[in-house]
Amino acid sequence: MFKLGKEERNLLTMVPLLREKVRYDEGEALLIVDRSNLVERFSIRYLKQPSVRKIKLDTFGSFVIKQTLANKTVEEISQCLSEQFGEDAEPALPRLMKFLEILESQEWIRWDE
Incomplete structure (x- = not known):
């Protein structure tokens, strides 16, 4: 279709x-x-x-924004988040996706491929 x-x-x-x-x-x-x-x-x-x-922003949100300023992909940000915060950030990818979804719904971020 x-x-x-x-x-x-x-x-x-x-x-x-x-x-x-x-x-x-x-x-x-x-x-x-x-x-x-x-x-x-x-x-x-x-x-x-x-x-x-x-x-x-809390510490996780602040860290993610710093990573976006460094032009990293979502996968790289997720890996850095897990390395930096360890067990405290788990589950890192779903948390990251929800945070980015909120930023996108407010039209505060745009996506580059």
Whole structure:
């Protein structure tokens, strides 16, 4: 049968990259996300909301973001996670995939092949 639109891709060989509107502050382990859509710009201007969102990361999340900045594949990140944290990170791959899924749903990462 025909596939409508989406082709199958192997996520283990893909490289997650932070989008341009997302920055990482290594000192405080924060993801800093610019608020740029129309509603957010309105709230910044008229409701005096902050212009960025700051998301505090735990040690695993911080480590994964550092690895994405090094342009590593998902498989390499999973191996590094297991080597760095050992039993504390297990099950490493499902945890990593869930974290990346959350980042992707928020449109904070994009994928490179």
